[in-house]
Amino acid sequence: MRFMVGRYGPDELFYGLSALYLALLLINLIFNSPVVYIIGIVIMFTAVGRSLSKNRAKRAKENRRYLELTAPVREKVKRYMARREQSADYFFKKCPSCKKTLRFPRVAGKHKAVCPNCKNAFEFTIKGGK
Ligand SMILES: [Zn+2]
Secondary structure, X not given: OHHHOOOOOOOHHHHHHHHHHHXXXXXXXXXXXXXXXXXXXXXXXXXXXXXXXXXXXXXXXXXXXXXXXXXXHXXXXXXXXXXXXXXXXEEEEXXXXXXXXXXXXXXXXEEEEEOOOXXXXXXXXXXXXX
């Protein structure tokens, strides 16, 4: 445990790099490429090296940058998961005009709606549901 004193430790970027390494490992089961193998090793060494680093300020800055860069993707995944959870009760439809995603109670049949964002009126059909 003394070894880890003052070390930076794992952060979100560490787990991101580890996931990337595992993904490359799985991909390489198919392609068996030495280049992919070496890239994977470099990624894993980078991840472990960062977590053992004593330059905590620099590592924290890297992690913040990583979180900034991946925020749009993580937000999309979060929204997708939320919609999936609600999909039994709600129907999600993009406004044909402004492309904003709107949520409607899942009631089967034809519906008329006015987009609260751009006031565009449109019709849509929900198949199945209640
Ligand atoms: Zn709209």
